[in-house]
Amino acid sequence: MLNRSLRVLALIPLVAAACDRDPLANDDGFEPREPITIPVIGHGMITGRWSAEVAARGDWAYTTTWSRRVAPGNAIMVWNVAADTPILADSVIVDGAATLGDVQISDDGSLLVVATEYTGGSIVIFDRTTPDRLVQLSRFTSEATMRGVHTVKLGHVNGRHYAFLSIDPSPAQLVIVDITDPENPTEVLVRVMGQPYVHDVFVRDGLLFTALWDAGMDVLDIGGATAGGSVQNPVRLGNVVTVNGNVHNLWWYHDAAGGKRYVFLGEEGPGSVTGGSSSGDVHVVDVSDMAAPREVAFYHVPGAGAHNFHVDEEAGILYAAFYNGGVRAIDVTGDLSQCSADARAADGRCNLELAGREAGFALTDGNPAVSIWGVARVGRYLYASDMLSGIYKLDVQPLRQ
């Protein structure tokens, strides 16, 4: 009798502790965060053109331009971002381009590549040895790229350097260009894919992830797996069609501990860009089994839609551009498939916002109105391109601690 009573008494503090536990805590022990307002420390303005993508390295950032505002979207803006306020140091005009929708800096920082649309689509490769003095090395165009290069991504595979071009329809297709010799790029693959577009890709460790819109995401071996694939002949390993489709962009996340479990997909839903009516979530796909990827979680912002993003892998923070919804930071550490019942959607996916994984936000109060296209992090700073006004500089160090 006494032992039983002691056991009951022993249980009491455990029960009490359980009652104190945050009911929203995920089953893997993740403690929900209180999101912070990410400080905006500088703003570089241009208004004659709409800004598009941003790429950054060191003290320099580059934004491209889109469609026609007063002037056409044929300019690359070169920003000195050493100080808090980005200073426009130079601009480069690309002949014959209506839109420069994408810009990438190579891993070693020596090259900057932009994609051009529409007719006469191409990629233009610049030498970036002097960051504020871009020197054009070459411009690649072919019959396959004629309708326009919507996005470009760079990657190394088996010692060679490639550019992966997503081509505007019809037909939509992926073109891979060997840029190992950047002055003499050569086409190595043209493959029709996507329903109805292949919008973007992500390349890493010999694997290629393709954003195929309503056809979801393909995972392809281009030399990093054992399926016999190559850049010249990618072999599909697996596919997943995520909720709502419209797969727009991707990031295969390698966490600080070496885990490679997740691919983050951006969904670009339909809507009026800015004006509070963009739509689309960030989707989380578990690729533990590359042959059978499965969606496990999502992040949703009411009235706003995801666009491009950047992952701080060291800190486990995903920064997403959300058009009129500003910039959102999501804690992506740990097991994203685990969450409390309150945070689990009816289809079984975890709602990362309800799971308390929103770590921070910026430029969300609508004053001024923004339309954030892309984000790029360098150290403690995050650069966000705003279609309406240019470039913002944010201090994300509070999220990196």
Place this chain on the structure above:
Amino acid sequence: MFEMVLPRGRFSPAVVLSIGLTLLRVPLSAQDAELRVGVGLHAIGLATRVAPALAGETMTATYLTQPMVFGHVAGGHGRFMATLNLEGLTLKDGELAPGNAGEGWVDKRHPHTWLHEMVVTATTRLAGVDVSVTGGRGFAPFGTDDPMVRPFVRYPANHHWSQILERWLLIGAVRRGRLTVEAGIFNGAEPGGPDDLGNFDRFADSWSVRATVRPRAWLELQGGYAFVESPEHAGGFGLDQRKWNTAARIQRTICERRRIYALVEWGETHEYVDDLKLFIFTTVLAESAFGLDDWTFALRYERTTRPEEERLLDPFRVVRPHTDENIIGATRWNTVTASAGHTFAVRGIGFAPFVEAGRSTVGEIAGGLFDPAALYGGTTLWSVSLGVRLRAGARHERMGRYGVAMPAAADAAAHNH
């Protein structure tokens, strides 16, 4: 002049043109010994100036617009009609028209396809009801007449909200007394250029219905609904449209020398992805023309909203096919247009010189990216046009109706020139 009444059995171009009727095995009346053939020509020589057209600059352009050859062969219970449009030659750069949008063009009207219309209609009477079946390429039974047969040369901004044109279609129509009801199926995709003859594989993915009441011979009331699948993406991946239109039309000769025409219409186009409604575009239009002897004076007011999309290097073109489902805003266009013209004939060819002027104001209404003041260099756009219409032969009185949906008077007039 250009209309021939030929005895049956005599070899002639009219017999060749009536192959369509033969293929339909239309039961021609044994007592109907005549084929009626009509051929007409139409074109407008035009000079237009728009200020501002873009970035504060004025633009002036001259062209031959609406050049058409049309003809019909009718006999017994059948009728074959075709309209060839030559704008693929004469309007390669489009026609300046602030506020216009459609088929990948913006602030310019797109050139029509070579084969603007080609339909075969069989008509009969069953149990006191007039019935017709029309097949071929032309206008779906929806909305109002094509602006080509209306008083102004400048198309209204609502052209693609109020007409569904250049589709492969099959239309059934019944008329009893003053009421006519039409139903049609057609391919949803709009043409991508003058050479585009349409997507047969999408035939019948879209449909429309229209009811018309004619309380008087000169008064027409109509209302209709259309479902159009992915008109702006030939592959079917674009937004679908659900459309409504209602209109009242008057056309009357008041006395020997005075004629009056008036049209009032309202329309809405809703754009969907599956069952999710994304955008709503509206139009209200009122136009009137008054004819006194050989003079015609006309006035139009229009208030129409349209999407704003990503523009190409040519600022009068937008991306087709779309690369995503977004728009960058929506604008409302308020336009007043006035015209005056005079008609005379020389050797059977009708000439109608005219002057036409329009004033449009534009405002962004969706809180989107689009800034009309920045793009145009202002929010009030003026246009003035000087031109001359040329006509010969048969007249294309109405454009957008076939078979028993045509009012009897117009039907007779089209045969008798």
